Amino acid sequence: MSAKDGEGEAEAEQVVNPWEVSAKDGGKIDYDKLIDKFGCQRLEKSLIDRVHRLTSRPPHVFLRRGVFFAHRDFNEILDAYERGDKFYLYTGRGPSSEALHLGHLVPFMFTKYLQDAFKVPLVIQLTDDEKCMWKNLSVEESKRLARENAKDIIACGFDVSKTFIFSDFNYVGGYVLLICIFPPPKLASILILSTFYENMVRIDKCVTYNKVVGIFGFTGEDHIGKISFPAVQAAPSFPSSFPHLFSGKNDLRCMIPCAIDQDPYFRMTRDVAPRLGYHKPALIESSFFPALQGETGKMSASDPNSAIYVTDSGKDIKNKVNKYAFSGGQDSVEKHRKYGANLEVDIPIKYLGFFLEDDAELEHIRREYGAGRMLTGEVKKRLIEVLTELVERHRRARAAVTDEMVDAFMAVRPLPNMFS
Template sequence: MEELNQNYQPKTLPSIPTFSADMEGKSHEEEGQIVTPWQVTGDKSGKIDYDKLIDKFGCQRVDQSLVDRVARVTGRPAHVFLRRGIFFSHRDFDEVLDLYERGEKFYLYTGRGPSSEALHLGHLVPFMFNKYLQDAFKVPLLIQLTDDEKCMWKNLSVEESKRLARENAKDIIACGFDVSKTFIFSDFDYVGGSFYKNMVKIGKCVTYNKVLGIFGFNGEDHIGKVSFPPVQAAPSFPSSFPHLFSAKDNFRSLIACAIDQDPYFRMTRDVAPRIGCRKPALLESSFFPALQGETGKMSASDPNSAIYVTDSAKDIKNKVNRYAFSGGQDSIENHRKFGANLEVDIPIKYLGFFLDDDAELEHIRTEYGAGRMLTGEVKQRLIEVLTEIVENHRSARAAVTDEMVDAFMAVRPLPNMFS
């Protein structure tokens, strides 16, 4: 499963359909904007139009009433990612809340495609959010490491993909998950048995033409890519995990991920009733921007496009000051007169993700937008926030041992997973 660090490519590429008309949502061929699990291209300006995605993908916007309901039913404030519209769209999340209020059970499912050794902050966003969901709803979380996918898409060896999966698992565990409620699994190690049976059932329900329409495969893609979607779909169904759920359990899954993963789960939701399963529900996020701006490219080949969890305090300060795209004016005089353009300012966007205090964020936005606060002051606050996050994460990761990874990845029952 891919993460939140999709690469924005400012040039306009030929459009491809992202799903067929007989699946959920409308048929989609949006010129200048492509969103698939492997390619994210904005419009002519390089930006993603999320309103168009909601309309074309056929999902629903997370509105204030839904955010307020989460706070009410859980008895705790909604996460900043919900309050600030970062997780902005959903499929049937309201139905999951109905289940919860009736005392019924559900489980969380998310994933990580292990293609790099060092994660950046965008990679951590879905795990930070799932940690909140796990704690707030007191439910189990299943985390799929799609090492097989990255082996096929990134041309990595099987051995290297498996190694990266374990290294990424350490970063995931460092987010603070409860081992008694969390199962992390590698596709290379776990796929088989009941999981594989569900893959076959799913595969039989999706024609070759449909998979071409949903994912945009072409004649140059190898058959491994075409065969992969059922692998990511199968964890949506509890019967894929007989060591956790009984044959009678028909729990719904709730998947929190970036919206580029929606094609997988449109397919899954279409198939679910045909194989006697319940449709997974989704909460979907916007993309995490590169330091250079929403039209910039966040790339592993450019370490200055992102803040990594391995960066030192000095690295973070240097990257933010030198590379974080500013919406401030070209002179102090003009800035005082016209104020900052908050719509393009990356320090403001990053603070929107990681500054917990709503009142402080609003104060910064107001003062900076009016020109009373300078770019350097905003960047300094961002440096403080990011440095604390990265240093805390690095400390937590250093405490994660191989034995802890083994414990999270062990195929075992979780008797207290709903308590």
């Protein structure tokens, strides 16, 4: 789903797909147009209120403030949950860098909230094969980065008794070793056939070459690995891909928290699902976390000054925010006091909207800054405090993640208490 889906001049206005996010002339992404073009729905307040009622938990800050703003069949997931039916969560990460930035953490922070609120299992796919094909990384380096990224994901606080993390290179295809613990001290290792690859083949047979080119914009210059990859990302949407978790539960529904640039994968998946006898996966989709330099799409991994990384020191964060965070304030104190800040373009305000938990404090800052009674330096100072605390907390959690913990999350094993 990209500029190719429009007509005439509208085609060039914005490109949003899993590998590119850009707007015409460096402008802002028009999310209303994306909703219309992709065919998803706006996440209404009634659904957010319903989450609160069903889970007895306050809506996450990303729900309250519209960070997650669109969905596909989220209402049906809530209907099923209200009836007492179970579902599972599926999200992922393409491991192409050593360190994650704050934008990478957003879906995992929200997914943890969903797992805790609904008390459901979670599968996390590390698409090391995708990054090997798109980023020209070696197989070995892609696999190494997957484990490193897994440590950052685990540091978000996921429950190992409800969470299975897998890398495509390690899990897809063939036989897998299933460790079953019977009444202690007995231990048994059982070889079972993974049906993940079988589902990939079933999906591939349902999607024509013209269809996949139309959705993803592949060209004759793309190698065949790229053309076949979408089935790899689609397969975790179906419970039979995880026989060690969901054997005999092929009617289980799947919900996918992700950024809206991943929607093309799952539009394809939803088209295929009924033909294979599965429920269509539901999605809840977020906007993009803006670069420090301005809200023009996603941050650039090639520009370290466009983002705050979880490895940044307090000094790094202070320097990046003060030097690079685009301000909507006026160019002189006098003009600022008179006209106030343009909150629509101010990056410190947008970052506080993501990470400052206190609604009353955020509203106070917005009101005072917008009226010119608070200066840019004051807003940036508060943002530096919030981000430094967040990054330091994550760094401590990440430092506590051992290789043995990664092995535990990635072990192919049953999760007997995954719905409790």
